[in-house]
Amino acid sequence: MDIIGWVGVCIGVVVPLPQLYHIIKTGKVENVFATTYLLLVMAMSCYLCHAIYIKDWVFITAQSINILTNGTVLFYLIRRKG
Numbered sequence: 017m018d019i020i021g022w023v024g025v026c027i028g029v030v031v032p033l034p035q036l037y038h039i040i041k042t043g044k045v046e047n048v049f050a051t052t053y054l055l056l057v058m059a060m061s062c063y064l065c066h067a068i069y070i071k072d073w074v075f076i077t078a079q080s081i082n083i084l085t086n087g088t089v090l091f092y093l094i095r096r097k098g
Contacts, residue, residue, distance in 0.1 A: 021074035028078055032085045039089065045096040053090040057083055 039045055060082045067075035 018074055021078075025074060025078040025081070029081050029085065032082075032089050036085065036089050036092070039092045039096070043096065045093050048089075048093055050090060050093040053086055053093060056086045057090055060086065 035048065039048070060079045063075065064079035064083065067079055
């Protein structure tokens, strides 16, 4: 069953990349809501804490990478809109 978890990690990691690429390439953040990414990062942080508690490396890896990528999108959104 770990393989299914790792497939989920791979899919989840690529989800924010097109948005991040677009923001970096164009510098445009219109119609992208920082609140959405803030909530995502908060939720992923909670998932990461739980994953660490239960020592589940699939989800520790996934949430760490997702916090990094979605946190980067959030950083650019705050920086460009602020």
